[in-house]
Amino acid sequence: MAVVELTEYQKRSQRRRVRFKLKRWSRQTGKTFDDTLEIADDCHARRTEWVILSRGERQSKKNIEQTAVHCRAYGAAAEVIDGEWESDDKKYKALEINLPNGSRITGLPANPDTARGHSANVYLDEFAFHKDSRKIWAALFPVITRGYRLRISSTPQGKQNKFYELDTAWSKKDDPHYSTDKLDIYDAVAGGLKLMNEEGQPATPEELKEALGDDDAWDQEYLVLYLDEATAFLSHDLIASCEDDSLNPEPLWLPGLLYTANEMHELFLKTKINPPSYEVLDPALINAERLFLGMDIGRKRDLSVIWLTAEQDGLHRTVAVIRLRRVPFFIQRVVLFSLLAHPSVVRGCIDQTGLGLQLAEEAMARFGATKVEGIDFTAAHKELLAVTLKNRMDDRRVLLPAEVAIRNSLHSVRRYNTGTGHFRFDAERTEQTGHADDFWALALATHADSNAGPPAAAAISDQTPDNWKERRTGLLASPGARERMGFGNRLADARQVRR
Structure with missing residues (x-):
């Protein structure tokens, strides 16, 4: 299996194993790769359980499959299977990875019901885009009450969501258990991200911006700025x-x-x-x-x-x-x-x-x-x-x-x-x-x-x-x-x- 070289900012992220971690990273900088790698590493090191909540079924499947790739890189027999997730006497279809040491990773589309259930570590992928993000947060937090870890990653989506509130609040905390990380496209390139054009030749952020042709989208997706206007139809x-x-x-x-x-x-x-x-x-x-x-x-x-x-x-x-x-x-x-x-x-x-x-x-x-x-x-x-x-x-x-x-x-x-x-x-x-x-x-x-x-x-x-x-x-x-x-x-x- 080919060895994937981590960028400098991914290496820093992997070393940062605090309980509460939030990442505001630019698009296409490998944040999902980084988060699922940490989950696979944690499940390989000890017997534990992780729940990955994604904004939809397709994204949930993609995240679970990426996690399975990482697990196999550790030599684990990791197969994605159909499973069930129980919450308040309700059962939901889920994708699961069961590892030989007893660790389990469950992938679910996010909603307030699936955020409830057994105690587990939780990863919220693209949390700013989750519908009912505040209700999901309220239902989710008891799941990690007994010392479990929480990982939250997203690009911004304006200020009218729980992701923005958490990032703003956690950034002000002087507490070693909390970590927030902002990474725009320029920081990512400086940290080892290689941009390519359609011909496989090196490209620059400026070329990306020119091709995108939308200042608001650039500010939000690549400069990871919180814009009131990012989702407002009329600015x-x-x-x-x-x-x-x-x-x-x-x-x-x-x-x-x-x-x-x-x-x-x-x-x-x-x-x-x-x-x-x-x-x-x-x-x-x-x-x-x-x-x-x-x-x-x-x-x-x-x-x-x-x-x-x-x-x-x-x-x-x-x-x-x-x-x-x-x-x-x-x-x-x-x-x-x-x-x-x-x-x-x-x-x-x-x-x-x-x-x-x-x-x-x-x-x-x-x-x-x-x-x-x-x-x-x-x-x-x-x-x-x-x-x-x-x-x-x-x-x-x-x-x-x-x-x-x-x-x-x-x-x-x-x-x-x-x-x-x-x-x-x-x-x-x-x-x-x-x-x-x-x-x-x-x-x-x-x-x-x-x-x-x-x-x-x-x-x-x-x-x-x-x-x-x-x-x-x-x-x-x-x-x-x-x-x-x-x-x-x-x-x-x-x-x-x-x-």
């Missing part, structure tokens, strides 16, 4: 470049519309009679020639967000961002229909996935399929929506309010490679940003203009009952309504500004 810099401090996401007419919608809902609850129309907004309050609308629908867990933009000469300026948290669908219908009824609204796109189906169908039935489109949030559709939005922002054709909540929501969306040539777009659900509800509402509004025709020609009086103004006035005339909301003053102020 903070891009979002900031589209912000306009003069834009108000809550225009003067919005409180009055929301108050009227609530009044209508209370009246409905008392009478159980649906109003003849849900359209109660004076169209004169929004002065724009072409409006586009996007609505991401939620009810209890997520926000409903309506994003309204005005388009002129290819530039989309945000007119309103309406967030409805735990709001009954009756009220959502009033707000949505009032905006769709505006004669300048060219097209609206509505999330019709799950909860949104009924509201989307009602809007299409009321205003027509040419003006309203229901969008199923399939992976393909979400990719189209996200990419269209980013392209518009890259071209600086979108103007956003400079608001922290909006900024955080837009930045919260992450793009993940599915391994099939497509990407998955998702975000963690938080109280601050919801489930990227602002992002998807804006993406829907942007998509509404993708194939839009001329502005709707019908006047609002042709789309609503003749008495719609009288009904709206009557609702607003309830005792204390205008005084509590200041709606009358807001109307006057809005008209004065428009003049």
